[in-house]
Amino acid sequence: MDSQNEETGTMVRVSINGREYSVPQGSTMVQAMWYTGHEVIHGVGCLGGVCGACATVYRIEGDFRLRNALACQTLVSEGMSFSMLDSYPIQRAHYDVAGLTDPKEELFTYYPESATCRNCNACTEVCPQGIDVRDSVWRANFGDFKAVADLTFSCVMCGLCVSRCIAEMAPHEIALYARRAYGAKELPFPPNLRHRLDQIHSGTFEGDLKRLESLTPDELKKECEVRS
């Protein structure tokens, strides 16, 4: 909380869940809720902009547009009204990524609605991470899962795209499916990992590790002191 602003009296007028308050300028939406005595449990997670718990809908006085944001990352401003969306209901596919045989086709088994995108672009406009969500849906439909992975890597799964989709799909879940299928089924297994696993399975390091474990604490300290 920015106590400096409270002391110098730089306050802004906001409306939280329909009730008016005055809060210090420079507060995030979540900090404004704490300042006004709200106990926030649903809607708070990491407080660092990556967990997606704090999806919020807001409006600025005098502007008809509805906007969305992550409440832990967004500063309040004069005349702002906001409410948290806590959890947006979605339907999630039940699948095991290891069991996919033709992931590009199976996308339409698990998420048939992904083919019904009407290109309105509302998902892209709402995304707090600036992802081109609409494009990612089409890339998924066309089977270009690598492009989906590149486009959506910063997705925090907040679900705001779902709240605006007129085809009522869950683009963030579709992107998760495509990324996973790409990683598990398309990308070749990393050769350096394969090599190390082979060495481990043939017991290459066992003797050395056993020896280290058997040393006294002082011997071990001496042994590890020097960077090899």
Next chain:
Amino acid sequence: MRLLSSYYPDYRPDGKATLKVGTNKGAVVPREIADILESRSRLPAPRTLPDHPDHDVDILILGGGGAGITAALFAAKEGRSVLLATKLRVGDSNTVMAEGGIQTALGEEDSPVIHFRDTFRGGHGANDPSLLSVLVSEGPEMVEWLVSRGILFDRDPQGGLSLRKGGGTSRPRLISAKDYTGLELIRVLKEDVVNAPVEILEFSPAIELISGPEGSCAGAVLYDLDSRRHIYVKAKSVILATGGAGRLHLSGFATSNHFGATADGLTMAYRMGIPLVHPESFQFHPTGVMFPSEMAGMLITEAVRGAGARMYNRLGKRFVNELETRDVVASAIIRECAEGRGVKTPQGTSGVYLDLVAIDRDSGEGTVEKRFPNILKLMKRHHVDPTKRPILVYPTLHYQNGGIRIDAQTRTSVSHLLVAGEASGGLHGTNRLMGNSLLELFVFGRRAGVEAANLAMNRPAFSWREASLAHVDRFEEELSSAFSTEERPMAPVLFPDYRRQGT
């Protein structure tokens, strides 16, 4: 080392208390830790259990971060019934916030043995060698598991996993998913655990363990945050995966931790008489954001220093090797500020400059954007562009190095109670190297899940009538005699309270 003993918070006498009660009696720990260990139960006396438990399962897992999810997936694979209870949503944890990566020895010039040595040296030789040996040798297998689940780690031009260098290590050994490593791990594993035969209770933190026959663990009491009712769970094995302590704000430090990181597991285990190892040892990550103040505590990953970011004091002078271990770099920053060479913020606090501009200058324009897109995105939201100007940083409370004592099977001194992840102690000694905690979650999460399943399968049937909260009563008696008149705080605290006093 004088720098550490003079400036690192662990070694300073201020803000400390000596434990008067429990298995670690006599230990000197941060006052906030003493407060949650020598604390009263949230359950008022007389502490009786209802006639029947609300749930009766093979395995109860407390905590839904990386360790809890991994344990749940492997326990369910063994065909046991699994209930996972967590304070917020599944995945709300310190894991999801991890930026840097997972440390695992995959390089040609590297080996699990060198990983062992680096970690032991970094941990000041206080690491438990048997835990460390398990970590380094099972690490690559767990990475194989993660890759098979479709987690997208950065690749090198040959298609191998890209390896980067972390502080205090002698080889590049960090695998990462840009600076979204934790997010990528949690997105995928959360989907898996939701799809697995695992019952999940969200917004239901544990507030007390339940004891069973012969001093064993027999379940836990949960607190439903919405209905404000208690939920009683009988279980054959219990896994504590309750995570760290950052939101206790030791000595008033800001924290990089998630909202629920209040060390609840330490409180519950301590009441059961389980010893803690290195309960005085915490990691203050050198580079937490200082300004703008609404971002205070947010982490700037150590990987930026691995990539060439430099640090400067108010006089524009470098004052430490940026690739030293975290405790050394943090101490150096605290020293600069304590001796008046820090940069003042409008709030009157001070910090030092962390300059990412050097990365783009050394490795080419756009390197920061490509490797650290999350930092750039978060900072730019607050009108700070780290590719143009340095960031102001100060150490932030990041990790609990110690924790509940476990053996290589993740077992504690109480039978049928296991611990995995940040809540456990011993592996990291008194200073954790970057990337070893993510590896720990998977290596020991799996071990806990498999061991809990074995223990559950072989446990003789016992009745709910044999279950009790007698250990809590006993602990409170000890507390009353040690603190005759002094009122003790209540714990687990569950959340910090940031609401304005008097509102």
